[in-house]
Amino acid sequence: KQEVTQIPAALSVPEGENLVLNCSFTDSAIYNLQWFRQDPGKGLTSLLLIQSSQREQTSGRLNASLDKSSGRSTLYIAASQPGDSATYLCAVMDGGSQGNLIFGKGTKLSVKP
Amino acid sequence: DTAVSQTPKYLVTQMGNDKSIKCEQNLGHDTMYWYKQDSKKFLKIMFSYNNKELIINETVPNRFSPKSPDKAHLNLHINSLELGDSAVYFCASSQPPTGVTGELFFGEGSRLTVL
Numbered sequence: 001k002q003e004v005t006q007i008p009a010a011l012s013v014p015e016g017e018n019l020v021l022n023c024s025f026t027d028s029a030i031y032n033l034q035w036f037r038q039d040p041g042k043g044l045t046s047l048l049l050i051q052s053s054q055r056e057q058t059s060g061r062l063n064a065s066l067d068k069s070s071g072r073s074t075l076y077i078a079a080s081q082p083g084d085s086a087t088y089l090c091a092v093m094d095g096g097s098q099g100n101l102i103f104g105k106g107t108k109l110s111v112k113p
Numbered sequence: 114d115t116a117v118s119q120t121p122k123y124l125v126t127q128m129g130n131d132k133s134i135k136c137e138q139n140l141g142h143d144t145m146y147w148y149k150q151d152s153k154k155f156l157k158i159m160f161s162y163n164n165k166e167l168i169i170n171e172t173v174p175n176r177f178s179p180k181s182p183d184k185a186h187l188n189l190h191i192n193s194l195e196l197g198d199s200a201v202y203f204c205a206s207s208q209p210p211t212g213v214t215g216e217l218f219f220g221e222g223s224r225l226t227v228l
Contacts, residue, residue, distance in 0.1 A: 031215055032215050032216075034216065034217065036219075042221060042222070043203060043219045043220055043221035043222050044156075044203065044205075044219040045219075046216060046217065046218060046219075049215075049216045051215075087154070089156070091156075091217075093215055100158050100161070100169050101146075101148075101158065101217055102158075103155070103156040103157070105153070105154065105155055106154060
């Protein structure tokens with residue numbers, strides 16, 4: 001049974017720092033991996049999607065990497081800003097699950113001005 | 114235009130009542146989902162529908178039933194509400210995972226409180 005773990009559960013950094021959020025999954029037979037952002041009381045915003053055949057994806061200050069064989073993904077945020085404060089969720093789509101996303105519990109990020 | 118929209122955003126009701134949450138997507142996607150986020154903020158799949166066919170049904174009580182009048186809508190009906198049903202329910206949609214990207218797009222969520 002696929003399980004997704006995110007470390008750390010919470011992170012507080014000063015503005016301007018570069019930071020890395022970690023995600024690990026137990027079954028490497030995934031179709032893709034998505035990183036989401038959730039603001040308090042809001043829905044999920046898709047940040048980056050990495051297909052199983054890809055190694056990384058970049059969008060602006062965000063870079064996500066995927067190492068399927070070791071069951072790991074990282075989300076790198078460069079030059080963090082207070083507006084980046086949110087909960088970041090990692091989710092994997094199992095290869096045979098017809099679209100079932102399995103989520104980690106998230107990392108709550110706080111960027112202090 | 115909101116890609117995936119849910120109504121209502123907030124719903125407060127008494128135990129034992131029956132309620133519905135509506136979801137519509139204007140992305141032309143073939144697959145729609147319902148996810149539940151519990152008090153610990155953990156998100157878990159409840160249902161997915163592909164071309165009006167239920168293709169995932171996790172261990173969800175049969176008091177919960179998804180209904181899809183057409184490809185753009187997937188409504189969630191809940192009968193005999195219980196206190197433990199209080200949560201935020203998210204609707205999502207995607208192209209089939211074997212199709213384009215399998216990327217999921219989520220609605221803003223519907224917070225259900227059962228008193």
